[in-house]
Amino acid sequence: MGSIISTSDRHFLHMNVLLRHASGRSGEAESDIETILTEAATGKRRIWVNSIMFAEMRPSAFVAGRFAALAEFTRYLRSIATFVTPDPNCMLRAARLRDVRWQRPAALRRPDEQPRFLSLLDAIQMSSALWVKETAGVADxxxxxxxxxxxxxxxxxxxxxxxxxxxxxxxxxxxxxxxAAVRLPRAEPVLRSNALRQSAEVG
Structure with a gap:
């Protein structure tokens, strides 16, 4: 299945994007994530991140690269991103999202297929993104x-x-x-398709 490519310049970053980037595990998306962060620093993009991410940034998982230390990386993020600390209403919405029974259409389900549910962290990430879109008024x-x-x-x-x-x-x-979660545009941290990326590298 192909990548779902980003088409906006206003992003809510799921914490797995930054955690993988900090630990050197962002793979082919590394250069695109660097572009997103660099353009956020220069004002060409805007990014929002849930502050819960900091509790997941373990020093033992950090891989030095562009940033020599985790503290340097976190300072950089704090300078370019708007951090969302979920209030009780946001957390209650996350709880409701965790209760949603996600299932495929009946014609596609296996006989023993059960409904699926959002994890706690994913529900908090999604609820926070919806808060930015709806309450902070970031329609795109x-x-x-x-x-x-x-x-x-x-x-x-x-x-x-x-x-x-x-x-x-x-x-x-x-x-x-x-x-509301379905209607929120969602993509991978990829700005170009693999074909375009390979073409640029060859050129």
């Missing part, structure tokens, strides 16, 4: 995240793809938080 916000598992693993277990929520949105109420 885009939610950037890495997929933690591949499509095959998604079919085998109960993992839920944040980037393809629409595939599991069967029978969602029209006024639900789940539908």
């Amino acid at each position: 916000l885009e939610f950037l995240a890495f997929e933690d598992f591949g499509a095959d693993e998604a079919n085998e277990g109960g993992w839920l793809s944040l980037l393809r929520l629409q595939d599991y949105a069967d029978e969602l109420p029209v006024d639900s938080d789940g539908l």
